[in-house]
Amino acid sequence: MATIGKDLYKAKVLLETGEVIGLPTETVYGLAANALNPIAVAKVFEVKNRPGFDPLIIHTDSLEKVRNWVEDIPLDLELLLKEFSPGPLTVLLPKKDIIPDLVTSGLSRVAVRIPKHSMALELLAMLDFPLAAPSANPFGYISPTSAKHVDQQLGSKIPYILDGGNCDVGLESTIVGFEGDQLTVYRKGGLEIEKIESHFGTVDVKEHSTSNPAAPGMLKSHYAPNKEVELMAMGVTEFRKKTALLSFSEASTHLPREKQFILSEEKNLSEAASKLFEGLRYLDALDVDTIYLELVPDVGIGRAINDRLKRAAAKG
Ligand code: TXA
Numbered sequence: 001m002a003t004i005g006k007d008l009y010k011a012k013v014l015l016e017t018g019e020v021i022g023l024p025t026e027t028v029y030g031l032a033a034n035a036l037n038p039i040a041v042a043k044v045f046e047v048k049n050r051p052g053f054d055p056l057i058i059h060t061d062s063l064e065k066v067r068n069w070v071e072d073i074p075l076d077l078e079l080l081l082k083e084f085s086p087g088p089l090t091v092l093l094p095k096k097d098i099i100p101d102l103v104t105s106g107l108s109r110v111a112v113r114i115p116k117h118s119m120a121l122e123l124l125a126m127l128d129f130p131l132a133a134p135s136a137n138p139f140g141y142i143s144p145t146s147a148k149h150v151d152q153q154l155g156s157k158i159p160y161i162l163d164g165g166n167c168d169v170g171l172e173s174t175i176v177g178f179e180g181d182q183l184t185v186y187r188k189g190g191l192e193i194e195k196i197e198s199h200f201g202t203v204d205v206k207e208h209s210t211s212n213p214a215a216p217g218m219l220k221s222h223y224a225p226n227k228e229v230e231l232m233a234m235g236v237t238e239f240r241k242k243t244a245l246l247s248f249s250e251a252s253t254h255l256p257r258e259k260q261f262i263l264s265e266e267k268n269l270s271e272a273a274s275k276l277f278e279g280l281r282y283l284d285a286l287d288v289d290t291i292y293l294e295l296v297p298d299v300g301i302g303r304a305i306n307d308r309l310k311r312a313a314a315k316g
């Protein structure tokens with residue numbers, strides 16, 4: 001198992017020597033490596049068992065530093081960064097040659113994000129390179145929202161996990177870029193689309209595709225537990241014997257309480273987002289065959305929650 005701790009200096013030294021570590025952010029934990037070191041980046045793909053066509057986000061601590069890694073920042077994306085960073089926002093920008101092709105899977109744009117987590121920001125400020133960091137889960141599985149989750153899944157493959165507590169947001173960042181001259185959301189996430197639209201008017205939202213590497217980040221089946229997963233039709237009362245249920249705010253009277261996980265009894269979508277992956281993990285560890293998922297109200301961060309629920313239930 002990996003060592004879990006809060007030693008930023010140790011983290012810095014490991015990263016400088018090309019190691020991969022667990023990194024807390026406000027969205028989910030990342031699996032971080034020096035983005036400018038292709039060997040370290042290759043290790044990230046290997047540890048995660050991630051296909052090479054799925055590019056990585058680079059993380060840094062200031063807009064000034066972002067300019068070191070990209071050719072240009074279109075005005076609207078700069079405004080977005082100024083308004084919502086640090087925060088659960090990732091923007092796609094034309095990369096400089098210094099960013100290895102491995103990071104972007106050969107694409108000309110690099111995904112950049114400034115995370116809002118004090119430990120991550122402090123560490124990033126100590127580094128003169130950005131950190132490439134996908135979510136710290138094996139490819140296709142549920143993203144981690146605590147150091148323990150990272151340790152359970154990848155602890156045997158990495159030397160160190162920085163412990164920054166439970167993630168506040170609990171869902172990955174919202175990814176935004178230009179598709180031609182249209183501002184486009186490529187992945188729904190922790191930054192509500194409504195907030196972006198309040199500044200820029202209606203934006204396009206890409207829905208997930210089946211397995212199209214040309215639209216990375218959009219793999220349909222993702223965030224998936226090991227069990228059979230079904231989206232629940234409204235008003236289901238007959239459950240098979242070995243069934244578990246993830247619901248928004250109310251327990252079902254048709255299943256034992258311990259086979260259920262409620263996201264937010266107060267019907268608070270932010271709370272629901274922060275508990276989503278923990279809930280999926282909890283239910284996945286039960287002795288059940290099928291996990292039913294109830295969709296949440298499709299507004300604000302609820303849109304990102306529903307996106308993850310649908311992907312968890314998607315076949316293939
Ligand atoms: O909140 C987050 O974004 C977390 C934390 C650790 O920062 N990171 C994260 O990384 O979710 P990952 O690798 O699990 O998801 C990043 C997504 C991928 O689906 C990838 O396809 C997409 O971003 N992506 C990365 N670079 C891209 C690029 N240049 N163009 C299009 N999509 C890109």
Ligand code: MG
Nearest residue numbers: 134135143172
């Ligand atoms: Mg991920």
